[in-house]
Amino acid sequence: MIEMIAALQPLVVGMVLLWSARVKLLNRHAAATVERSVLPRLLGQRRALPAYRLLGGVELTLGALLLLPPVLRLEAVAATVLAVGFLGYLGYARRAAPTSSCGCLSAQATPISGRSLIRAGVLAAAGGLGTLATGGWLAALSGRPVAGAAVLLVELSAVVALSPELDRAWLLPLRQLRVRLTHPLRGGSGVPLLASVQQLQLSEAYRRVAPLLRSDVREHWDxxxxRFVGHAARYQGRAVTAVFAVPLVEPAPESVRVAVVDDATGHTLLSLAGQPPAAGPHLTVVPA
Known part of the structure; x- marks a missing residue:
C-alpha cells in the first residue's frame, strides 16, 4: 500500500504544479497579482513580474516531468525542494506583509493564512514520499485502480480545502446550499438576519452606498x-460586492462598516468605517 501511495505522489504534485503554472503564465491580471504579493518588496519592483513568470515556467517544466515517464527520483527531490521553498516564502510573506496575497493557485486576492502554509507542507511531504517510489504512477493506478483513485481524490481534495484562493469555487456554493436548506432569516448566532438588515439600513454607511446596490442580501456569515452581509453592486461601471459589517451583540447602526470589493480583481475600491465599539475587531473583507 505504501509503495502504491508513494508512486502516486508525483502525479499529485505534478498536477498541482501545472495548475499553479497555468495561473502564473496565462493570468491576464498577473501584474496586479504580483502587486498584491510580497515579491516587489522581496525582489524589487522591476524584477517581481519576470520572477513570477519564471517561477511559472519552472513549475510547468517540473510538473510535466513528474507526470511523464520515465520515473526519476531526482524529479521528486526537485519537487520537494520547490515545495520547501514555497513554505519558506509564504512564512516570510506572512510575517513581512500579513495582508499580501499568495498568487499561487488563483488570481483571487486572498491573504496568506495557516491553510496556505499547511498546503505547502503537505506538498513537501508528498514530494518526499515520492522519492521512495520504485515504479510509475500509471502502473500503480493500473494495478489498484479503486484504491489509487481514492488516494488521489483524498489528496487533491485536501489541497483544494487548504487553498483559500479556491474557496469561491467550492466553499461559497456550499454556504449557499446551507442557506437554502436552513431557515433563511436566522444566522448561526441565533440573531435573525432581518434584525441585522434593519440595523444595517439605519446606518450612515448603508445610506451612502445604497445607490450602488443591485441585489438584496446575497451572502451572510458571522x-x-x-455579521458580514454581502450585496451585489455596481461601482464605476464594475461588478462589485458591497460587504457590510454589522455588530451582533447589540444594535449600533453608527458602527456599521462597508467595503466595496471588485469582483474581478478582489481589490477594495471603497471603504467606509463607522464608529467602532470599544475593542471592536478590524474589518477583514472576504468577497462574497
Missing part, C-alpha cells in the same frame, strides 16, 4: 461578534 465572525467575531460581527
Amino acid at each position: 465572525d467575531g461578534g460581527w
Whole structure:
C-alpha cells in the first residue's frame, strides 16, 4: 500500500504544479497579482513580474516531468525542494506583509493564512514520499485502480480545502446550499438576519452606498461578534460586492462598516468605517 501511495505522489504534485503554472503564465491580471504579493518588496519592483513568470515556467517544466515517464527520483527531490521553498516564502510573506496575497493557485486576492502554509507542507511531504517510489504512477493506478483513485481524490481534495484562493469555487456554493436548506432569516448566532438588515439600513454607511446596490442580501456569515452581509453592486461601471459589517451583540447602526470589493480583481475600491465599539475587531473583507 505504501509503495502504491508513494508512486502516486508525483502525479499529485505534478498536477498541482501545472495548475499553479497555468495561473502564473496565462493570468491576464498577473501584474496586479504580483502587486498584491510580497515579491516587489522581496525582489524589487522591476524584477517581481519576470520572477513570477519564471517561477511559472519552472513549475510547468517540473510538473510535466513528474507526470511523464520515465520515473526519476531526482524529479521528486526537485519537487520537494520547490515545495520547501514555497513554505519558506509564504512564512516570510506572512510575517513581512500579513495582508499580501499568495498568487499561487488563483488570481483571487486572498491573504496568506495557516491553510496556505499547511498546503505547502503537505506538498513537501508528498514530494518526499515520492522519492521512495520504485515504479510509475500509471502502473500503480493500473494495478489498484479503486484504491489509487481514492488516494488521489483524498489528496487533491485536501489541497483544494487548504487553498483559500479556491474557496469561491467550492466553499461559497456550499454556504449557499446551507442557506437554502436552513431557515433563511436566522444566522448561526441565533440573531435573525432581518434584525441585522434593519440595523444595517439605519446606518450612515448603508445610506451612502445604497445607490450602488443591485441585489438584496446575497451572502451572510458571522465572525467575531460581527455579521458580514454581502450585496451585489455596481461601482464605476464594475461588478462589485458591497460587504457590510454589522455588530451582533447589540444594535449600533453608527458602527456599521462597508467595503466595496471588485469582483474581478478582489481589490477594495471603497471603504467606509463607522464608529467602532470599544475593542471592536478590524474589518477583514472576504468577497462574497
